[in-house]
Amino acid sequence: MRQFSAEREWGRFHDPKSVLLALVGEVGELAELFQWLPAETAAKLAAAEPLRARASEEMADVLLYLILLADVLGIDLATAAQAKLDDNARRYPAGSRWRS
Amino acid sequence: MRQFSAEREWGRFHDPKSVLLALVGEVGELAELFQWLPAETAAKLAAAEPLRARASEEMADVLLYLILLADVLGIDLATAAQAKLDDNARRYPAGSRWRS
Amino acid sequence: MRQFSAEREWGRFHDPKSVLLALVGEVGELAELFQWLPAETAAKLAAAEPLRARASEEMADVLLYLILLADVLGIDLATAAQAKLDDNARRYPAGSRWRS
Amino acid sequence: MRQFSAEREWGRFHDPKSVLLALVGEVGELAELFQWLPAETAAKLAAAEPLRARASEEMADVLLYLILLADVLGIDLATAAQAKLDDNARRYPAGSRWRS
Numbered sequence: 085m086r087q088f089s090a091e092r093e094w095g096r097f098h099d100p101k102s103v104l105l106a107l108v109g110e111v112g113e114l115a116e117l118f119q120w121l122p123a124e125t126a127a128k129l130a131a132a133e134p135l136r137a138r139a140s141e142e143m144a145d146v147l148l149y150l151i152l153l154a155d156v157l158g159i160d161l162a163t164a165a166q167a168k169l170d171d172n173a174r175r176y177p178a179g180s181r182w183r184s
Numbered sequence: 185m186r187q188f189s190a191e192r193e194w195g196r197f198h199d200p201k202s203v204l205l206a207l208v209g210e211v212g213e214l215a216e217l218f219q220w221l222p223a224e225t226a227a228k229l230a231a232a233e234p235l236r237a238r239a240s241e242e243m244a245d246v247l248l249y250l251i252l253l254a255d256v257l258g259i260d261l262a263t264a265a266q267a268k269l270d271d272n273a274r275r276y277p278a279g280s281r282w283r284s
Numbered sequence: 285m286r287q288f289s290a291e292r293e294w295g296r297f298h299d300p301k302s303v304l305l306a307l308v309g310e311v312g313e314l315a316e317l318f319q320w321l322p323a324e325t326a327a328k329l330a331a332a333e334p335l336r337a338r339a340s341e342e343m344a345d346v347l348l349y350l351i352l353l354a355d356v357l358g359i360d361l362a363t364a365a366q367a368k369l370d371d372n373a374r375r376y377p378a379g380s381r382w383r384s
Numbered sequence: 385m386r387q388f389s390a391e392r393e394w395g396r397f398h399d400p401k402s403v404l405l406a407l408v409g410e411v412g413e414l415a416e417l418f419q420w421l422p423a424e425t426a427a428k429l430a431a432a433e434p435l436r437a438r439a440s441e442e443m444a445d446v447l448l449y450l451i452l453l454a455d456v457l458g459i460d461l462a463t464a465a466q467a468k469l470d471d472n473a474r475r476y477p478a479g480s481r482w483r484s
Contacts, residue, residue: 157236208311208319292478348465
């Protein structure tokens with residue numbers, strides 16, 4: 085992604101607020117795929133084509149902007165996610181059936 | 185994450201629309217960290233503490249819900265992201281200075 | 285709202301991208317209220333206290349930032365909404381049971 | 385809007401989580417209009433055509449889904465917004481230059 089941006093001189097667009105708005109745009113596209121699906125059949129419908137391929141694409145876009153934002157901020161996303169998982173394990177002991 | 189959910193019987197919460205709304209909630213928390221930062225100093229401020237640690241946490245939450253949604257839908261997020269990168273390289277040839 | 289902002293010298297914060305991120309933050313808070321509610325009981329639960337009061341507050345926040353953004357851009361939101369309703373009536377003739 | 389929905393039998397789509405995802409979709413479209421605008425010229429660019437008309441449309445969509453959600457939940461949005469303004473006036477006395 086760094087190379088891709090450098091070859092197009094796109095770094096100048098990548099301040100955090102802009103990248104964050106781009107992420108919001110992709111989350112919005114993902115939401116549009118699901119909005120009118122009945123809740124009880126959404127998983128089944130979205131796991132089948134053509135929805136699955138479209139959801140894949142939008143989720144990839146969300147991930148790529150998240151990684152770009154992490155790169156701009158110097159954040160290691162994998163380390164951050166592992167720390168969060170450990171933190172969640174402490175906050176919600178195994179057997180907690182309810183969540184907040 | 186699968187084990188974590190199973191131990192808490194949280195799978196029943198994880199229909200796609202619910203997980204997507206949870207993702208939206210985390211994107212909102214991330215946006216709140218950046219909203220009033222001046223655009224020109226946002227990157228510098230967000231790369232320093234205390235903002236960096238808070239942004240790390242919210243970005244981890246976004247990533248974890250994105251992975252959970254991918255798991256619910258049976259989507260391989262890494263493959264999807266690579267396909268998107270390849271697609272972007274075709275859509276925007278090296279040297280394209282403008283983006284849509 | 286204009287007077288409120290002027291008395292606090294908050295106009296300097298109100299560039300469109302910042303206000304938009306603030307709106308995203310409030311939409312995120314609204315999403316958090318609904319995310320784990322079962323789809324079939326969400327309307328009933330959200331129409332009763334304590335959820336109704338909390339949803340009211342978050343929806344007010346979304347509306348206020350939307351109005352602020354309209355003011356910053358010189359957009360008359362009521363006229364825009366009426367135009368959109370007229371446009372929707374043309375796009376989806378009465379009797380259309382499906383929507384896109 | 386009630387009449388419009390009734391004539392199309394769209395009420396069956398309008399559970400809160402679905403309407404909320406539709407709102408998120410429209411906020412995403414709004415974000416896409418602004419994401420790559422330079423912060424310092426965004427207000428000027430967005431107050432001129434063609435961006436102003438497109439922003440008007442997306443903002444109208446956000447407003448209409450917000451009103452629809454309020455209707456589904458039995459919330460009076462105008463009263464909620466006024467209450468929030470009063471609350472903000474108490475939380476941030478005139479002369480507060482900083483906001484949280």
